[in-house]
Amino acid sequence: MLPRVTALMIGLGLSAHVHAAPTHYPLTLENCGSHISFAQAPARSVTIGQAATEMLYALGVGDNVVGTSLWFNNVLAQYKTLNDGIERLANNEPSFESVIAKRPQLVAAELEWVVGAQGVVGTREQFDELNIPTYLLPSDCEGKDNRVGADGTRLEPFRIDTVYKSISQLAEIFDVQARGQQLNDELKARLAKSVATAQDKGLKQASALVWFSSAEMASDPYVAGHKGIPEFMLHTLGLTNVVQSDEEWPAVGWETIAKANPTFLVIARMDRRRYPADDHQQKLAFLRSDPVTRNMDAVKNNRIIILDALALQASIRMFDGLEQLAGAIDGYDLPQ
Secondary structure (H helix, E strand, O other): OOOHHHHHHHHHHHHOOOOOEEEOOOEEEOOEEEEEEEEEOOEEEEEOHHHHOOOHHHHHOOHEEEEEOOOOOOOHHHHHHHHHOOEEEOOOOOOHHHHHOOOOEEEEEOOOEEEOOOOEEEEEHHHHOOOOOOEHHHHOOOOOOOOOOOOOOOOOOOOOOHHHHHHHHHHHHHOOOOOOOHHHHHHHHHHHHHHHHHHHHOOOOOOEEEEEEEEOOOOOEEEOOOOHHHHHHHHHOOOOEEOOOOOOOOOOHHHHHHHHOOHHHHHEEOOOOOOOOHHHHHHHHHHHHHHHHHHHHHHHHHOOOEEEEEHHHHHHHHHHHHHHHHHHOOOOOOOO
């Protein structure tokens, strides 16, 4: 079997020779169990979820975005000027009325719980009745049951190809396939480099826990399950996730976590403030003061890695997270 780095680079090399054909409209795509059609590239789009927003920005179609919502972190610096000129409908979930008021020709959603069978913003059928196509990022529906658990349950491990698929399909919708292919090739190369950095470390028996947030500082934290996006990041870089739940972000007690005693603690940094633990400084203060957590090896040895919350989700920011995680791991002197 080829080493992961070699396989990734071969895949990158093969994709570089694929010709990006123009879109032929009308275009019909299968997306998360539904078929969506476009007579032409959408001139007006609304995004529900920062990952979808920054994908469209990275594809160069930000001028077609007329409204955004559901933000975890501030926008990437290179898109700040563009983003400042686009209306933010809500920091969290927008209302159905505010979305349709923008007269979108596409609603791109990051998470099925906002636009889906039980969508808190609206169902796909509600948008269909108004002839508004809804595109859900495949990473949140393929191999996942969003009817179980607060954030859904993974039926199979997250696949990185669902991110590349999102980019390719959005590029096809907007007829910018060449940019989509270029972006995917860049992301694949960055992933391969991160894997190489971690493999050079030669880690053995190293583990990690990823803490996203907590409803209250004293309550059980929401941590990454073992089939989701953070699990993919950890496993790809040679780390074992100490959490075994299939839920996307299960709540696990600190006593259980302390018993597992992970080598690293990865904590999410957010600019939103829905919960107290969205503030990573409060997370750090808790870890260093709580009688259970302060005696964990990762806390005593300051093996705490801070990543943007969006870097722990299926987004282009995830590749920043992989680079930062690999670099941080490489900076620690661990027993081989």
